[in-house]
Amino acid sequence: MTRSSEKPYSIRVFVPGGRPDGLRVIEKSNWTGLGIVFPRSEYADVKGRDEFGRTGVYILVGPADEGDLPTIYVGQGDPVKARLDSHYATKDFWTWAVFFVTKDNSLNKAHIGHLEARLLQLAKGAKRSQLDNSNTPDPSPLSEAESADMENFLVDILSVLPLVNLGVFEKPQDVGAGQQVLELHARGVHAKGYESGDGFVVLAGSDVHSEETPTLHNYLRAMRKSLVSEGVIVPNDKHFQLAENYEFNSPSQASSVVLASTNNGREAWKDPSGRTLKEIQESTAKAE
Numbered sequence: 194m195t196r197s198s199e200k201p202y203s204i205r206v207f208v209p210g211g212r213p214d215g216l217r218v219i220e221k222s223n224w225t226g227l228g229i230v231f232p233r234s235e236y237a238d239v240k241g242r243d244e245f246g247r248t249g250v251y252i253l254v255g256p257a258d259e260g261d262l263p264t265i266y267v268g269q270g271d272p273v274k275a276r277l278d279s280h281y282a283t284k285d286f287w288t289w290a291v292f293f294v295t296k297d298n299s300l301n302k303a304h305i306g307h308l309e310a311r312l313l314q315l316a317k318g319a320k321r322s323q324l325d326n327s328n329t330p331d332p333s334p335l336s337e338a339e340s341a342d343m344e345n346f347l348v349d350i351l352s353v354l355p356l357v358n359l360g361v362f363e364k365p366q367d368v369g370a371g372q373q374v375l376e377l378h379a380r381g382v383h384a385k386g387y388e389s390g391d392g393f394v395v396l397a398g399s400d401v402h403s404e405e406t407p408t409l410h411n412y413l414r415a416m417r418k419s420l421v422s423e424g425v426i427v428p429n430d431k432h433f434q435l436a437e438n439y440e441f442n443s444p445s446q447a448s449s450v451v452l453a454s455t456n457n458g459r460e461a462w463k464d465p466s467g468r469t470l471k472e473i474q475e476s477t478a479k480a481e
Contacts, residue, residue, distance in 0.1 A: 195315055196328060198213075201366045202222045202223070202226065202352070202426070203221070203222045203333050204219065204220070204222075204353065204356060204429070205220045205221075206219050207219075207220070209342065210235075212220070213230065214232065214336060215231070215235055216229070216230070216231045216235060216239045216242075217229070217230040217231070217357075218244070219356070219357075220351055221349055221352065221353060222225070223306065223364045224349045225296055225297065225299065225351055226293055226294070226295055226296070226346060226350070227244060227293065227295065227296055228291060228292070228293050228350070228353050228357075229242075229245075229291065229292050229293075229294070230289065230291045231246050231289065231290060231291075231451070232288065232291065233281070233287060233288050233289055234323045235278070236281050236290075240274055240277065240278070242295055244273075244292075245272065245273055245274040245277070246272045246274055247272055247273060247291050247294035247295070247298045247300075248270070248271045248272055248273070248294065248298060248300045248301060248302070248304075248305055249269070249272075249273045249293050249294035249295075249300060249305060250267070250269050250270075250293055250305045250308040250309050250310070250312065250350075251264040251267075251268055251269070251270060251273055251276065251277065251290055251291065251292035251293075251360070252266070252267050252268075252290065252291050252292070253265060253268075253280060253284065253286075253287035253290045253325070253329075254287055254288065254289050254290065254291070254359060255287040255288045255289075255325050256285040256286075256288070257415075258323075260413070261275075261386075261412050261413075261416050261442065261446070262321060262322050262323050262361075262416065262419060263288050263322050263323070263359075263361065263434075264287075264322065264323040264324075264325055265323070265324060265325065265361060266284065266286075266287065266324070266325040266326055267309055267312045267313050267314050267316065267324075268280075268309060268326075269302075269305040269306060269308070269309040270292075271301075271302050271305065272304070273292050273294065277290065277292075279304070280454060282324070282406050286325060287423075291357055291359065293308075293350050293353075295348075299321070302333075302336070303333040303335055303339070304333075304335070304343055304346075304429065306330070306333030307332045307333045307335055307343045308343060308346065309352070309452070310329065310330045310331055310332040310348060311332055311344075311347055311360060312328065312345075312347070312350075313329045313330070313426040315328060315351075315362040315363065316339065316362050317329060319361060319362055319363055319364050320420070320423045320424075320425055321360070321361040321362075321440070322441075323419070334348055344362070351363060360391050364438065364440075364462060365389060365394040365438045365439065365440040366394075366438075367438065368387060368396070370456045372431050372446050373387060373388075373424070373464065373473075374386070374387050374396075375387060375388070375462040375463060375470060376462070376463060376464075376465070377399075377448055377451060377461050377462055377463070378454070378463075378479075379452055379461065380402050380452050380454070381400050381402070381431070381432070382399075382400035382401065382451060382452065383400050384396075384399035384400055384401070384435075384448075384451045385398075385399055386399065388444065388448060388460065388470065389440060391440060391442075392439070392440055392441050392442045392443050392444075392446070392447070393441050393442075393443060393446070393458065393462075393471070394438055394439065394446040394447075394448040395435055395438070395439055395447050395450075395451060396435070396438055396443065397418070397435050397436060397437045397438050398435065399434065399435045399451065400429065400431075400433070400434060401426050401429075401432060401433035401434060401435060401450065401451050401453070402432050402433070402451065402453040402454070403431075403432040403453070404435050404453060405417070405453040405454070406453060406454040408454055408455045409449065409453055409454055410449070410455050410457050413446070413449050413450055413455065416446075416450060417433055417450055417453070420439070420450070421433070424436060425437060425439050443458060444458030444459055444462055444470055445458035445459070445461075445464055446458070446459070447456055447462075448461040448462060455460055455478060458470065459471040459474070
């Protein structure tokens with residue numbers, strides 16, 4: 194599933210309290226949905242709003258116990274507030290949350306069951322977060338028409354989430370037309386990847402060094418361990434290998450995980466002629 198149909202659209206973010214890191218109400222053009230984002234610290238102040246009393250699907254977000262991947266919990270509420278009240282009292286990990294309802298409160302229990310299950314499926318498939326959920330339910334049975342409506346609603350949700358810095362539900366795309374593939378040759382490994390809008394994608398089949406150097410940051414060690422446990426990094430004849438395309442937060446994070454040594458990715462990734470990513474970007478800036 195892609196984030197959107199790649200057609201232009203507009204997003205409106207309303208900040209009721211005047212603080213951009215506080216409560217935000219998100220609307221998208223030609224969409225009946227509403228996204229509500231809020232920090233946990235403000236929950237007691239904002240939970241009385243009308244949107245919290247509607248039926249919807251929500252995501253709790255917090256830092257990982259170790260590594261660089263966020264911890265998330267996906268759930269549904271009829272209404273949302275009842276479930277959030279429970280999590281506010283019993284779940285410690287989350288620091289902020291986002292939930293999605295409709296302007297006319299037209300979602301029902303089956304609808305949000307479908308959305309919850311699909312978001313969990315996508316999160317597990319993307320492997321870009323630590324899931325706090327203990328199980329993954331199957332999507333609720335819906336008619337063909339309702340299922341199509343919810344899949345379209347899901348596309349709209351996915352188009353909004355990156356705007357609140359939550360891009361954990363989508364796998365990176367394959368190399369597109371005109372996409373510049375860069376390579377890394379060091380420490381006896383060979384990897385390929387490309388710069389993306391959200392960071393840097395290392396392509397499936399790329400080598401990953403098996404021996405970590407003392408310079409490797411602890412959070413990168415934890416990330417490598419997590420990717421091994423998730424099956425993203427798998428054993429190879431000599432070292433490790435990426436089993437699938439994987440998107441890192443930056444070129445440096447990508448090259449450091451691949452080389453098992455902290456380094457500058459803008460110097461490590463190069464085109465076939467030997468130009469570094471840094472040189473390519475500098476040349477592009479001068480040309481512009």
